[in-house]
Amino acid sequence: MRIQHCTSCRSYQHYPRPICVTCGDGRPDEVEAAGTGTVDSFTVVHRAGEPFVLARVRLTEGPIVLTHLTGVADPRCDQPVRLVEGSDPPVFTGSDVIGSDVTGDDVIGSDVIGSAFTESDFTGSAFTGSDDGL
Secondary structure (H helix, E strand, C coil): CCEEECCCCCEECCCCCCCCCCCCCCCCCCECCEEEEEEEEEEEEECCCCCEEEEEECCCCCCCEEEEEECCCCCCCCCCEEECCCCCCEEEECCCCCEECCCCCEEEEHHHHCCCCCHHHHHHHHCCCCCCCC
């Protein structure tokens, strides 16, 4: 999958445009995307045949693509996905690997996707009804 990369501000964008939408610089370069990302949102369409999963995927580089999600029995938000090789238009499927870190090692979805909150985040006065001076 090809996306655009601006050499001036180093941002990525998809779909192709004549200028960078971040800084307005001239035509950005085309680069090959990593082919990984996470599901931002999805819907399951139940029509004749198998259910069709339409998903909004945020690529590892940042841009968002609207795509078909296949091979995922129970889709969910924040689910790591990868590009199905050779698919045109792009189709994504489930994946535990969502990219690589600065050392080149694979980053597993559970390493970065998990509970962003702890129990203590929900014990303040807004949740218990007490007034602790807040």
